[in-house]
Amino acid sequence: MPDASRRTRLLAVLKTVTSQPLPDDDEESLFESGLLDSFALPDLVSALEREFSIKVPDRDLNPRKFDSIARMEAYLAEHAA
Amino acid sequence: MYMPPRVVTNAEIAARVDRTEEWIENVSGIRERRWADPETSVADLAVAAAEDCLSRAEISAASLGMIIVASGSARAGFPGPAAEVAARLGLDSTPALDVPMASAGSLFALVMASQMTTHFGDVLVIGAEKMSAVLEAHPLDPNTAILFGDGAGAALVSARPGRWEVLDSVLHSDGSFRDALAFNWNSPLRMNGLSVILQATRKLPSAIEEVLARGNVAVGDVPVFLLHQANQNLLMRVAKSLGVPSERVYSNVGRYGNTSSASLLIAAAEWSRENPAAGPVIFSAFGAGLHWGALLARPRE
Known part of the structure; x- marks a missing residue:
């Protein structure tokens, strides 16, 4: 089941580690x-850990x-509360 | 330490791999590296570094209880370079051990040596690499050709009082990422840069923090971190993770490139010549395997 809030937070995190659209x-x-x-990848992983408390x-x-984005959503669906 | 005299600039590499000098420096912090002549072997580099170290320590090779040579770029097969190095130092019965490990080899050898001195006496640890031979064995790959250089470093580990005292160390290995960075002479060096950097940016600070915590030493009390010189961006990242100013992480990667298992001892040799030993010092490395760890030393009082 897609989680709109999780996706919004994921996209917000991504925007903090890249300036590209x-x-x-x-x-x-x-x-x-x-x-x-x-x-940028280590930064992204660290930012995901902070945002999702994982x-x-x-x-x-x-x-x-x-x-x-799809793979990160899948990972977060499995590991983030 | 010993560095081959031939300087290979980014301009020379850039022309061979269809990249620009600026790109090479941006992604690695490397401006130039040394490449040995085709005839020079890993053992040649190791002997030169060993002789320099013994001369500075003012001891003769005959007094050594053991020699350890760390190298990931020695030619495959047996014997490894350690036996030749010992023979060329004039030794005919001193045990000589190979550590065929890239990048983290000299750290593992240092840690082993620090545990062996009570049994064997003085141990000469040498890290020697001819990474140009690894690169030139196959058509150059821009992602790896820009990084590596040749050279050798050496350190004497002794139970007798010396400049530094080894306080503690931690070593780790995880073979589940063994394909991320691998080489045999039949196929080109394989490097999954994303995976290697992702692992290294976690494991280096983690090992350093682990050994500091065990020694009850605050990270802010360490004046210098001597790391495997993989890539300037990685060194800066480790400093950031540890929360220390980047100048505390010693760097000569801009001048020598990544000399794999030689780099830690080359960095230690250069730093110790330029600076008085003041406060605890961290040695740390990460490399193919994966193998990683950290060693805490302090000036002998």
Whole structure:
């Protein structure tokens, strides 16, 4: 079930780590599109942890889990309260 | 320490990988690196660094109880470079151990040596890398060719009073990300930069904080952090995570690039020549494996 509030908060977090406009397609790779680079990703994960009061364990620090808006929503749906 | 004399500028690399000098410096902080001649081996680099270290410590190779050579870029097969290094230092029965580990190898060797001195006596730890051979073994990949350099560093670890006293250390490994950074001579160096940086930005500060907490040392009381010189942006990120000014994280990556397992000892050698030992010092590294950790030392009183 999509969570509108979670999505709004996710998009707000994304806007804090990139100055580029977010893609219309939720499945688009944020790395391949150049929206996120290798040093923005750690910032993004830290910002998600703060916003959603979660701790992303090191075993989950896989770029694929944070590759697109859809994948981040799926991760948060599973791990965020 | 020993650095090969040939300076390879960003202009030279940029021309070979179809990138600009500015791009290389922006993504890595590296302006130049040293590449050894094709005939130079990892053992050649290691022997030069070992001789420099022994000379500065004013001891002879014959007094060593053990030699450890950390290198991820020595040619595959056996024996590894340690036996050759020992032989070329004139030793014919001193145990010589290889640590075939990239980037974190010299940290692991330092920690092992600090535990071995009571049994073996003085241990000479050497980190030596010829990463140019790794790069040149296959067509250059812009994402890795810009980063790596050659060189060697060495440190004497002794049970006798020396400049620094090792207080504590932590080492960790996690093989579940072993494919993120890997090389064998049959195929090009593979590096998932996103994954490596994501892991390193967490694991380096975490290991440093772990060893500081165990030693009851405040991060603000550490005047210098000697880290594996992977990338200037990563060094800055670690400083930010620790909450310390970036100038406390020693950096020579701009001049030497990433010399893998040699970089920690090269950084330590340069820093210690330029600065008096004052207050506790952190050594920390992260690399392929994944392997990572930190070592806490303080000036001997």
